[in-house]
Amino acid sequence: MGDEPLAIAIDSTPEPGPRRVHCRLCGRPLTGADSRRTGLGPTCDAKLHPPAPDIRTRRHEVEQDTLPGLDDEQ
Template identity: 65%
Template structure:
């Protein structure tokens, strides 16, 4: 056998768990989420639009009405 010592090497360390993020998937359809806001809510943009549609525009409409002048 070879009696020479082995070179010193640092043991390979696994990546810290803080840098490895598990994939986050949409709660409705299961697709992977990539956006920060999507990951925070747990819904993709399409599924979020399905569950939370935009509110209808209910602002009062102004229109002219013919009337006699008040005195």
């Protein structure tokens, strides 16, 4: 065991710069600050957290009687 070479050199220093962060779902490297913070890329985040439905598209006009006192007659 004493004659075996080490797998890494003891005097080697880690690479300078930011640590690489990978997506927790697909494993791709993350580059954006928000993606690095959450640990998910934009595509994987959209899969896990789909956007809420837009309720404005569900609205529609309904015919209503005019309110008393707001007649167009003057």
